Each structure stands twice: as structure tokens, then as C-alpha cells.
Amino acid sequence: MIQIPLAPLLLSMKVAGLATVAALVLGTPIAWLLARGRFPGRAVLESIVMIPLILPPTVTGYYLLLLIGRQGLLGRLMGQWLNIGIIFTWKAAVLASTIAALPLFIKATQGAFEGIDRRIEDAGRTFKPVLIVLCTITLPLAWRGILAGSILAFARAMGEFGITLMIAGSIPGRTQTLALAIYDAVQANQPQEANAMSILATAAVLLILALVGRMTKVRY
Amino acid sequence: MLDLALDRRLPGFHLRTQLVIGDGITALYGPSGSGKSLTLLAIAGLIRPTSGTIRINGRTVFDANAGIDLAPHLRRVGLVFQEYALFPHKTVSGNLSFGLPRGTPKSKAADRVNETLHLLRLDSFAQHYPYQLSGGQRQRVALGRALIGRPEILLLDEPFSALDPAVRETLRQELLQMLADYKGTILLVTHDLQEAYLMASTIAIIDGGKVLQMGTREEVLHQPRTRRVAEHTSAKNILRGVACHDSDDTWDIVWRGHHLRADGPAPAAAGEVEFCIRPEDVRLVWPDRVERRVNLLRGRIVHELGRGLDYVLFVSLTDGGDPGKYDLEIQVRSRLYDLMTLCVGKEVWLSLPPDHLHLLAPDE
Numbered sequence: 001m002i003q004i005p006l007a008p009l010l011l012s013m014k015v016a017g018l019a020t021v022a023a024l025v026l027g028t029p030i031a032w033l034l035a036r037g038r039f040p041g042r043a044v045l046e047s048i049v050m051i052p053l054i055l056p057p058t059v060t061g062y063y064l065l066l067l068i069g070r071q072g073l074l075g076r077l078m079g080q081w082l083n084i085g086i087i088f089t090w091k092a093a094v095l096a097s098t099i100a101a102l103p104l105f106i107k108a109t110q111g112a113f114e115g116i117d118r119r120i121e122d123a124g125r126t127f128k129p130v131l132i133v134l135c136t137i138t139l140p141l142a143w144r145g146i147l148a149g150s151i152l153a154f155a156r157a158m159g160e161f162g163i164t165l166m167i168a169g170s171i172p173g174r175t176q177t178l179a180l181a182i183y184d185a186v187q188a189n190q191p192q193e194a195n196a197m198s199i200l201a202t203a204a205v206l207l208i209l210a211l212v213g214r215m216t217k218v219r220y
Numbered sequence: 221m222l223d224l225a226l227d228r229r230l231p232g233f234h235l236r237t238q239l240v241i242g243d244g245i246t247a248l249y250g251p252s253g254s255g256k257s258l259t260l261l262a263i264a265g266l267i268r269p270t271s272g273t274i275r276i277n278g279r280t281v282f283d284a285n286a287g288i289d290l291a292p293h294l295r296r297v298g299l300v301f302q303e304y305a306l307f308p309h310k311t312v313s314g315n316l317s318f319g320l321p322r323g324t325p326k327s328k329a330a331d332r333v334n335e336t337l338h339l340l341r342l343d344s345f346a347q348h349y350p351y352q353l354s355g356g357q358r359q360r361v362a363l364g365r366a367l368i369g370r371p372e373i374l375l376l377d378e379p380f381s382a383l384d385p386a387v388r389e390t391l392r393q394e395l396l397q398m399l400a401d402y403k404g405t406i407l408l409v410t411h412d413l414q415e416a417y418l419m420a421s422t423i424a425i426i427d428g429g430k431v432l433q434m435g436t437r438e439e440v441l442h443q444p445r446t447r448r449v450a451e452h453t454s455a456k457n458i459l460r461g462v463a464c465h466d467s468d469d470t471w472d473i474v475w476r477g478h479h480l481r482a483d484g485p486a487p488a489a490a491g492e493v494e495f496c497i498r499p500e501d502v503r504l505v506w507p508d509r510v511e512r513r514v515n516l517l518r519g520r521i522v523h524e525l526g527r528g529l530d531y532v533l534f535v536s537l538t539d540g541g542d543p544g545k546y547d548l549e550i551q552v553r554s555r556l557y558d559l560m561t562l563c564v565g566k567e568v569w570l571s572l573p574p575d576h577l578h579l580l581a582p583d584e
Contacts, residue, residue: 117303119302127318127369128322130291
């Protein structure tokens with residue numbers, strides 16, 4: 001009988017879930033801006049958003065380390081003014097996963113916004129204020145794209161490795177997510193544990209996909 | 221009543237429309253890219269002009285100098301889009317009720333929706349989604365959605381372009397019937413002159429971002445002000461001659477050696493002028509009745525186009541034998557074509573009725 005370590009899975013779920021929410025909240029307005037906005041610096045914003053997708057994760061992680069580490073610019077400010085340090089805590093793991101997931105989420109959501117016929121929104125605007133049109137026309141029409149983006153974001157967050165290792169470390173029971181724990185198990189020559197955790201991770205992701213697939217059946 | 225003067229510069233295009241239109245249906249007619257849809261969007265508040273004013277029934281909804289720019293939903297404008305732009309995720313009822321102003325009590329809203337459904341003959345389609353409807357039904361929903369909030373002005377952007385030509389004819393009649401009860405200003409945008417004439421009592425011709433002429437539909441068709449208007453209304457025979465003023469409202473035009481009489485007021489000064497006559501206004505004359513006609517010409521048919529109900533004949537006065545070179549385009553009914561045994565190569569007598577010869581003012 002082998003012990004299935006549940007802690008890394010639960011931590012991964014928590015981190016990936018929170019990262020997905022963060023990507024949703026941060027990414028949706030950015031995606032809307034990129035899809036509909038016409039402002040100077042639009043191309044620059046689009047490139048910046050894509051950086052984490054292109055850079056090696058360890059490099060992104062290293063930059064973040066410089067930024068939020070105890071001696072980093074943001075890290076020092078947060079320590080002094082807010083008395084919080086997120087480096088090498090599960091919060092840093094959430095940050096790492098959010099950064100990794102954001103480009104995927106934004107790309108999918110931007111596509112969803114761009115796919116909406118502008119005249120449908122314009123028609124809405126002749127009847128109701130912009131904010132109501134956004135909530136009752138734009139978002140309901142884009143929600144499948146937003147959901148697809150969220151699934152991508154969640155999957156990417158579950159698999160996050162490089163950035164997490166750089167800024168959250170791999171502290172068992174505290175910041176060791178599933179991906180890191182599997183690596184550790186392989187390193188420590190514990191194939192049963194690696195197998196168990198890999199199967200667990202696969203099952204969890206498949207279950208979520210199936211649930212989401214059920215929810216997104218629509219008529220129009 | 222709509223009163224607007226607007227100016228908006230875009231890359232490669234300068235919109236500077238001026239319009240004053242009263243109640244009833246006015247058609248804004250022009251080729252694609254003429255600025256007619258842009259004008260509609262500006263009235264609705266969906267694009268912002270650089271300068272100018274827009275007033276609806278005396279209410280200023282836009283004034284660049286005074287810094288007034290009312291949001292679209294506050295302008296009391298109903299807009300029917302080209303492809304209808306229905307909300308695909310809402311039912312027919314949902315689409316209609318979205319057109320009601322905010323804060324309408326629930327029971328009153330339901331009444332208005334039912335009333336509108338009934339008016340549009342869509343009672344049994346309340347719970348259908350747009351994708352389940354035919355083109356004509358979609359158009360009715362779009363119209364109902366635009367009218368349910370009782371707008372002061374109704375804007376229709378090419379309402380028939382998304383439909384098959386076969387159903388267009390019926391739906392035009394249907395639309396006219398549904399609009400019969402609407403008391404307000406209606407502005408219909410179209411690139412189809414026949415449609416403009418059929419639907420509207422007043423026509424404004426727009427091209428290159430400017431209104432070239434506005435008047436009753438007969439005026440615009442038969443008394444084009446300038447050459448460009450004549451081109452847009454398919455006057456076809458736009459000719460160049462030398463005119464001198466004969467007497468009140470009578471002009472003598474020398475064209476290719478012939479003296480032609482033209483009746484009616486002319487905006488042009490004497491001298492070299494352009495004038496026009498529509499192909500259907502040129503008369504073919506039986507050879508034995510030649511003496512009684514004025515503005516009589518003799519020519520040869522160099523080319524013809526059979527169109528079923530009528531023929532378009534291309535007549536050359538000099539007869540160089542080149543079918544591409546002709547002086548007049550004329551339109552005759554097929555029955556007359558057969559009676560006169562017309563064909564390419566045949567010599568014919570033509571008369572240009574003086575009241576249909578129309579002098580054009582120079583283009584600005």
C-alpha cells in the first residue's frame with residue numbers, strides 16, 4: 001500500500017483556481033481593450049502581454065524574483081508599507097501561475113470579443129448605456145470564448161513549473177505544487193508516487209473538462 | 221424633423237453633409253462609399269463628427285461648438301441595421317424588450333412587447349431565436365425593436381440588401397404598410413434608385429460625402445441639377461451643346477448642327493452647356509408623322525440590348541458603323557419594338573420632347 005500524497009494536488013488546485021480567477025479579472029478588460037480599443041501603444045501592450053509566453057519560464061521567474069524579492073523594488077515596498085512578503089509562499093505560486101496563464105487567457109478572450117459583430121453592440125448602444133450593453137450583450141456573446149480561455153489558463157496554471165520554482169521554491173507542504181512534487185518524486189526514485197500523482201493530475205483535469213463541456217451547451 | 225450639418229474627415233474621405241428633412245420618408249440615395257451610412261451612424265451617435273450640429277425636432281443632440289454630444293440611447297433614434305444586427309442570444313421577445321427605455325414597469329413592458337409582436341404578425345414566434353427566423357421575419361423584429369421605444373426618428377440602413385431579390389418586392393410593400401402608422405421622420409439609406417423612388421416621397425442624392433441635390437422624387441429624377449446628379453439618376457444621355465435664351469423658359473440649343481428647343485427653367489447661363497434627356501423620354505416617330513414633331517432627328521440603330529419587357533437601343537446620328545459609338549440611348553417597350561420592326565442597322569426618326577430636355581448647371 002502506497003501513500004498517495006494529496007497535499008500537492010490540493011495546493012495545485014487552489015493555486016491554479018486562484019490564478020484562473022486572477023487571469024479572468026485582469027485579462028478580460030485587457031482583452032477587450034486589445035479587441036476594441038484604438039489607442040496609441042496598443043501594439044506595445046499586445047507585445048508586453050505576450051512576453052511570458054515567449055520567454056523561458058526560468059527567465060520570467062528570475063525577473064519576478066528581482067522585482068518581488070526581499071531586496072527587489074516591489075518586494076521592499078510591500079515589506080515596508082504593507083508588511084507582507086509573498087516571496088517563497090503559496091501566494092508567489094499564484095502570482096507565477098497567473099503570469100504564465102495570462103497570455104493564453106487574453107488571446108482566447110480577445111478572439112471572442114473580436115468575433116462579435118460590432119453592429120450588434122452598436123444596436124445595443126442605441127437603446128441602453130454602454131455599461132449595460134457590455135453586461136447584457138457583449139459578455140454573454142463572448143462567454144464561451146472567455147470560458148475556453150479560462151480552461152486554457154487553468155490547465156497552464158496546473159502545469160506551471162519554472163516560474164513557480166524560481167519565486168515560490170519547492171517547499172513540501174507549503175509551496176510544493178503537484179508538478180514540482182512529481183519532479184521531486186522522480187528525482188528521489190519513488191516511481192509509485194510519481195505514477196499516482198500523475199494519474200491523479202490527469203483525472204482531475206479530465207473531470208474539469210467534462211464538467212465544463214456539459215455547462216457550455218447552448219442553443220444559438 | 222431632422223436638421224443636420226456635419227463634418228468629419230477620414231483617411232481619403234471627407235464627409236460634409238447638410239440636410240433638413242421633414243416627417244415622412246426621405247431616401248438618402250448614393251453609391252457605396254458615398255457617406256450615406258456614415259451619416260446615419262452620426263445621427264444615431266455611433267460616430268462623432270469633427271464639427272457641426274444635429275437637431276431632432278428642434279432638440280440639439282450634437283453641437284461640436286457647444287460641446288453637446290448626447291449618448292446614442294438618449295437621442296430617441298431608432299436604427300435598423302443593414303443585416304439587422306439582432307441579438308443572437310435573445311429571443312424575439314428579448315430583442316424587442318431591449319428596445320424599451322430603462323425603468324419601464326414589467327407589466328407595461330410585457331404589454332408593449334405583445335402589442336409589437338401582434339403588429340409584426342410574429343405572435344407565435346415570441347420564444348424563437350433569430351437564427352430560427354426567415355430574412356423577412358428578422359427584418360420585422362429589427363423594425364419592431366427600433367420602433368418599440370417610440371423614437372422621434374427612424375433610420376433604415378439598406379433594409380433590403382440582405383434579402384433575395386424575389387422577396388424584396390413584397391417586403392417593400394410590407395414595410396410601407398407597417399410604417400404607415402408611424403408619425404415621425406424616416407430616413408432610408410439605399411443604393412437602389414428604384415427603391416428610393418418606390419419608398420420615399422423625397423430623395424436626397426449623396427456622393428463623395430456631400431448632398432448633391434434634394435427634392436421630391438420626380439424633381440430629382442426629371443430635373444437633375446448638375447451632371448453628377450444626372451449620372452447618378454441614370455439620365456444616360458448627357459449631351460454638350462451651345463444654348464441661347466429664346467424667351468421665358470424656352471431655350472435654343474445647338475447640338476451637332478441641330479437646333480433643339482428646351483422648355484422649362486434652366487439653372488445654366490447661355491453659352492456652352494450640358495443638357496440631358498432620359499432614355500425613356502426619347503420618342504420614336506413613325507415615318508408618316510414626321511411633319512408634326514419638334515426636335516426631330518434622324519439616326520441609325522447601331523446596337524441593341526433586349527431586356528425582356530423593353531429594349532435599349534443605341535442610335536448614331538452620323539452612322540460611322542462603329543457599334544461602340546452612338547449619340548443617344550433610348551428605351552422602347554418590346555411591343556413598340558415589334559410593331560415598328562426595329563433592328564440593328566435600321567434608320568429611325570427620333571423626337572426629343574422639349575419639356576424633357578433638361579439643362580444642367582455646372583458641377584461645383
